[in-house]
Amino acid sequence: MRAAVAVFALAGLAACEPTIPDSGAGVGFNNYAEYQQERARREAELTGGTPLPSAQAISAETATQAGAPLSALNAQGQATVTAAAAPVGTLPGAAPVASSALSEAPVAPGAQPAVAPITAGELDAALGRAPAAQPRALSSTNSDGSPNIVAYALNTTNAVGQPAYVRDGGVSAEKLQRNCAKYGTSDQAQAAFLAAGGPQKDRHDIDPDGDGFACGWNPAPFRAARGG
Structure with a gap:
């Protein structure tokens, strides 16, 4: 009798014990x-x-x-988002791109932007230097009122011996030599010639060929000094 009671008690305990899951089948x-x-x-x-x-x-x-x-979920239920699949501006840390920036025309390689030409005055101002001095027109007379032979030379274009004014042809070579001997230099002869109404008139008979240059005076050195 006691043995039967013990058997039933063990059976009851076994029924109440929780079932341990099979580790081989996984959780x-x-x-x-x-x-x-x-x-x-x-x-x-x-x-x-x-x-x-x-x-x-x-x-x-x-x-x-x-x-x-x-x-796009993988086998473990995790999202697999790639940069190529995400729209522009939605990636972490990416700034939105304005549509106007995308519509701008690209600059061709090697193309230079158009630049307005700069004047000499603007260049001087940018470099902080004084403007270049402009050539001053020479006066036809000196401070004492005498003719300025330099200004006259720069205002002429004909060569020595090339007639530019009408003469009567009454001056011989000997007379021309005597008349030019009165002046110490050809510059002095030219100044006296201009002061007496030259080059249109030759009152001292020192420009018989009518080129406007008295006693063989040559304007070429003055023209060369001025760059003319």
Whole structure:
């Protein structure tokens, strides 16, 4: 009798003992982290708390917020978003690109931008230097009122011996030599010639050929000094 009672007692204890899951079959999750989340969710449901979302739901929600379709989830329920699939301006840390910047025409390689020409005055101002002095027109007379032979030379273009004014031809070579001997230099003869009404008139008979140059005076050195 006692043996039968002991048998029934052992059978009852065996029925109350919880079943240990088979470790070879797995816990039904892909990894341990998902198992812990599922366990916490079930405990919350049993205690009346707010149930936690499953690992698959969290992964799907994260993928949706990132702009990836649910079809982009991998086998572990994680979103696989690539830079090529994401629209411009939605990647983390990327600044939005204005549409006007995309519509601007690209500059051809090697092309130089158009630059307005700069004047001499603008260049002097940019370099902080005084403007270049402009050539001053020479007066036809000196400060004492005498003719300025330099100004006259620069205002002429004909060569020595090339007639420019009408003469009567009554001056011989001997007379020309005597008349030119009165002046110490050809510059003095030219100044006296201009002071007496030259080059239009030859009152001293020192420009018989009518070129406007008395006693063989040559304007070429003055022209060369001025760059003319």
